Amino acid sequence: MERTFAYLKPNSIQRGLVGEIIRRIEEKGFKIVALKMLRISESRARELYREHAGKEFYEPLLAFVQSGPVVAMILEGEDAVKRLRVLVGKTDPTEAYPGSIRGSFGVSVRKNLIHASDSVESAEREARIFFDESEINDYSLVI
Numbered sequence: 407m408e409r410t411f412a413y414l415k416p417n418s419i420q421r422g423l424v425g426e427i428i429r430r431i432e433e434k435g436f437k438i439v440a441l442k443m444l445r446i447s448e449s450r451a452r453e454l455y456r457e458h459a460g461k462e463f464y465e466p467l468l469a470f471v472q473s474g475p476v477v478a479m480i481l482e483g484e485d486a487v488k489r490l491r492v493l494v495g496k497t498d499p500t501e502a503y504p505g506s507i508r509g510s511f512g513v514s515v516r517k518n519l520i521h522a523s524d525s526v527e528s529a530e531r532e533a534r535i536f537f538d539e540s541e542i543n544d545y546s547l548v549i
């Protein structure tokens with residue numbers, strides 16, 4: 407089963423959308439194998455977004471993701487990386503399909519509610535920034 411990584415950005419928590427977003431993720435059949443609320447340190451934020459270093463939105467993005475607690479998770483499912491990206495919607499909420507998470511609740515490209523890894527390799531790298539191996543749970547989904 408493929409694994410992917412996602413985290414709910416501070417505005418999802420501040421707007422009381424944690425339950426709604428996780429409900430959509432579970433409803434779509436993803437299995438949550440790791441989940442926690444935390445504040446992202448500056449070093450973790452820089453590591454997470456290192457590919458964007460130097461871009462004009464990089465520093466404001468780092469400040470935003472550190473502005474409050476986030477909810478990080480590792481999800482399992484068939485073709486999980488791609489399927490979660492579809493459910494999340496395009497980076498810019500104004501271009502995201504209305505049924506997607508960003509299309510439903512997103513207001514700006516910076517405050518786009520949720521990050522989802524864009525490949526299996528980034529999912530592994532990003533999951534390691536937030537979770538130890540011992541925090542990943544093994545269990546069966548009972549339908």
Ligand code: CMP
Nearest residue numbers: 458463467497515516517518520521522
């Ligand atoms: P995310 O999926 O977390 O990956 C990189 C983030 O950078 C992205 O979501 C946006 O929040 C942010 N981002 C990308 N492009 C822009 C932009 N043009 N202006 C502001 N923020 C951006």
